[in-house]
Amino acid sequence: MQFSVVITSAMLSALTMPFILNFAHSKKLYDVAGGRKNHDGNIPRLGGLGMFLAFAAMVTVFSIVQTGPVSRELASRGDKLWPFAVGAALMYFIGLLDDLKAQPARLKLAVQIAAALVVVAGGYGFRGFGFRADVLSGQLSWLSIVITMGWIVGVANAVNFIDGLDGLAGSLSFIAAIAFGIFYYQAGDALSSFLCLSIAGVIVGFLFFNFPVPKAKLFMGDSGSLFLGFSLAVMPFLGLAQAGTTLEALPGAAESQLLGLGLFPSITLLALPVFDALRVIALRIMEGRNIMSADRYHIHFLFADSGVKPLAILAILGVAAAVQAMVVLLVASMPQSLGYLLMLISIGILLILFRYAMSLKPDKAC
Template sequence: MDLIFAAAGATLFSAVLVRFLIGLARNRAWYDWTDERKAHDGNIPFLGGIGISVSFFTVGLSAFFLFHYTAQGRAFSFWYMAAILAGLLLIHATGVFDDFRNIPALKKLSLQILAAGIIVAGGPVIRTIQFFGPATQISLGIFAVPFTVAWIVGMGNAVNLIDGMDGLAGGVVFIASLVLGVLAVAEGNALTALLAFTLCGAIAGFLVFNLPPAKIFMGDGGALFLGYAVAVLPILSRGGEVLPVPVLVPISLLLVPIADIVAAVIRRKSRGLPFHSADREHIHHKLQDAGLSVPQALAVIYGFCGLMAFSVLAFKLLHNGFRLAILSGAWTAVALAVIMLYRYQAADSRHQPDEVARTS
């Protein structure tokens, strides 16, 4: 009952609030600017992230207290929850301010680290990572806190980087959060389930207006918030019990943004460019350059994420030899698809000068 209330309430609240924000932004001419990374035309408001975050905070906190998540058997400290929400609020505020004022890169990174530090100070820390089972565990020891901060900051920037096409960032995080919520229910992790389904609802209400052709964008305030939120979900404790983090689960679910940010770092480093510089070489740009429309490119990436979601559910819920084969197969399929896409684009770019010369 609590999860249904959270998901449905957040969806309705988010949809109503986002619809209001569209009108407000149009009246104030608060429109998103365009650059090489973004694929849109016209004046589109950028306040959608406010609708996502406000509905998440409001409905999430209401459900947290209404359904007695601090009661015995659901032993979550109020301060544990407060630290998580405070960190998420700070990163959201940082993103919104950046949408309006364009914060310098170093100062923005400092605020991102501070927000992640606040979350970690409240308790959710990756102390042990696990790959395939108890026999493949690694204790992080003194590196636990910096590793956790790096994971949260990295995911925030990864989601922010893929937020360059209608429905993309919201849809990717929605799929990941939905799977994390289902797994949390199966494992009896009440707090993770509550926050995951609340986040799904908040995103769903926003996607009503963000799927192509988008009427509103989430902006940096929304993208950073979603990245931090989905990074926190898999590391939350279960009723105060600290468990190893099955690292393959979040990495698999978020493979698209993780692969995209790794490729961007390598690409910009090799060219001597700052990390925050924009370009048109992300996965969704490659799909569009291959001739796909925005809805078609979005469907392909959703397909990648859906395949990884299915493989993660199989990996966690099955108890036979097929589970690892399914996960490995999904990784291989997505990796081959991305490699073929990049090779196709590289070959196409080499042929273009010859074609221009012949037609001139």
């Protein structure tokens, strides 16, 4: 696999961050401390700008300079990838506006729905529940549209929700992007793998400035979390551009395999942020509060409030996310029934971790 893609995009991302830091400090564009925020001091929140620009530059420069199979696929499949480009831009820009000045929740939701509609209108969505086409591409194709819309908006917000601890949202997004990149590489889809690995790389460049060692210098902001969340949400569909959204198999895939990941593998791969968001939303609804209100119900806050150190929390949740990713990559080549069983087991183990976190008692010294 071309790990050079990750390294190159990481370097591009890392090189942009000092300029963004200087700009944010000069304009006093800081993340406001207090409430559920764990930081103090003036920390800029425009890391998403660096990641977005680095990714755009990576794709543009690579398509012009590089002469290998990826650039050729970019030329031949570029017109089929416009829904992802438009949707990602919409998500990024509404996040950037919110970083600069708080935007109404209804406006942000409307733009997110519009971005999801662009993807669905482009002919993309879940074609199956597992790794093969099934009723979601047949008599229940209408259900695929509903699920896909909810999935894109939900994952984008799930990544935004879990961005409450330095390095966490970036680390979890990196693990998922790498897993998607490996999946497409193994399936023989070089372009989809390139796009996923480029996203993983720009996250690495950002993490150099966001990791809590000793403390973060830069936050990704809503522009970063919504851009990454949208990108992760559409990664299961990237392979559908291989043959114009038909169900033809990839060069290295079995004839019955999809050109992307189905619903259950995608949920398994992103189970940690998705389940965390669903659990917190359910708790807020039961308490009669706005689902977007701030609190400390997220799994990382449960660990932090019990006295667990930030690096230990990152290690625990990072390992949990990596296990989910490895399970999906493992079951991709297995009989589907056995794959479902292993995915259910891995999700069950993750739910045990959530149950453990919920049982922790707050440390009065925190």
